[in-house]
């Protein structure tokens with residue numbers, strides 16, 4: 002077994018223990034929480050190890066990286082002759098800022114979910130491209146829930162309306178909300194942003210926005226995922242904690 006695989010296996014064990022503990026504290030089932038492995042700090046060997054260890058959800062925050070990594074991985078998995086995961090078992094997520102002129106390239110990779118939709122114009126471009134491909138793409142609305150000045154994400158007060166507009170588009174499916182927690186020294190200071198996203202999520206669900214497809218809260222990264230789980234996260238975007 003390679004040293005890299007060994008390290009990732011240990012990290013994953015530790016992360017799973019923390020997930021289980023946070024679920025227990027908040028009386029949630031571990032089945033409600035999924036790890037999305039953020040591969041930006043990993044190399045191909047690391048990514049393959051993660052896939053071999055059973056992680057099927059992978060993510061990049063940069064378009065160019067997403068194009069390269071998804072192509073490299075599917076080539077590597079296609080070459081593999083005996084057993085193990087295949088390319089079709091792996092799903093890529095786009096989690097970083099996306100410009101409209103990059104939407105086509107991103108969809109061409111076969112990405113399954115875009116976490117970073119924060120404007121109607123971007124959603125419309127995704128919809129138009131998806132329509133031409135005769136596909137439906139899951140998207141999350143990125144919300145800026147922390148006081149700090151974040152460059153991306155729609156304001157909490159504008160999210161519900163934008164969400165409703167997005168649900169009128171035929172080839173995108175609004176699957177939930179995403180936020181990036183604030184940079185904090187004390188972990189508990191991250192909690193208000195996550196609980197704000199959770200409240201917004203509950204409100205939007207109550208209004209019926211997105212229907213049954215509206216079910217995901219993408220929040221929590223290596224530093225703060227236990228708190229995010231306590232506040233209702235369903236998708237954890239974990240990079241360094243897994244690969245470093």
Ligand SMILES: *Cc1c(COP(=O)(O)O)cnc(C)c1O
Nearest residue numbers: 039062096222223238239240241
């Ligand atoms: C890099 C990144 C992550 C993962 O962060 P880690 O601290 O490495 O776990 C999650 N979400 C987004 C949007 C990122 O860019």
